[in-house]
Amino acid sequence: MGGLKTETGLQEESFEKIEAINIDKIGTASWLLRPIQKELVTELARSIQNTGLLQPIVVRKGMRGYEVVFGNHRLEACKRLGFRQINAIIRTCDDDEAFLARVSENLLRNAYIDPIEEAHGYKVLVDKGWTINAIGQRVGKCDSYISERLGIFHRLSQDIHSEVSRGLLTPSHAELLSRIRNPKLQKELAELVKKKRLSVRSLESMLKHAPLPTKVTTESISNEYFVRVPSEFAAFMGLNAGQQLFMYARGQKLILEKTQTLNTPKKVVSRTRKRV
Secondary structure (H helix, E strand, C coil): CCEEECCCCCEEECCCCEEEEEHHHEECCCCCCCCCCHHHHHHHHHHHHHHCCCCCEEEEECCCCEEEEECHHHHHHHHHCCCCEEEEEECCCCHHHHHHHHHHHHHHCCCCCCHHHHHHHHHHHHHCCCCHHHHHHHHCCCHHHHHHHHHHHHHCCHHHHHHHHCCCCCHHHHHHHCCCCCHHHHHHHHHHHHHHCCCHHHHHHHHHHCCCCCCCCEEEECCEEEECCCHHHHHHHCCCCCCCEEEEEECCEEEEEEEEECCEEECCCCEEECCC
16 A cells, blocks of 8 residues: 655555554654653643553664654653553654654644754754755745754854753744854843843844944043943934933933934933943
8 A cells, every 4th residue: 555645754654553562662762852841741641541642652663672753752651650561653764754753743733842953953954965945845844944943053152052942032032143143242132132021023123223232331531421322323323423412310221312402302212221
């Protein structure tokens, strides 16, 4: 009987055979796209105990027994329940196919996967000769999605990789930050995103329409304090020498407002954190 192409791209027989395999012969996936979540394992164990394992896991033959293609949480739940065997579908696939199947399966389920591990996997495939288009077709994503993930891996500072993996920064934030070439500035903006809980739209607007945030140093002359306005901010605000500005404090922020007359202030999106 001819094979059918599954949503994960693996070849599948019309009637797949489900086998009971000893759990001690099954190892976890060699490439984990997300860490094992104890809460999810607990929920699955409770469900399996009440209704049984409704969906078999998928494995492939390895050097020593079998390796999970997808179903790591179900496997861990069955281990916790003390099962000796688990129902599984055995498929034949190499490392590339197994990785793509895991990505596709998780994306189809809208399950969280580590963006850095995902991007690293795409890099490995590209290094082997896979095209971005071919990868996108296998995981059901457009070329731009694959390119943006690769951009995160290649251009984003290594210091920020772990923060993305831990969920402290979203993939969309990471994609925007990866477009900044200065690693130090990437880090400073990443800290600003976390501290201020900036949305992706706010960060994008900041990067697109205004100079990037920068640190300035106060200077003291005759007991008065001065801050030099960087040229890019002056140009953005349209400042001229001798022009009057309104200055006032709001919390820990020192705010400057451009004004045309003393009675009609015109606020400009430019805020400098108070240093004194």
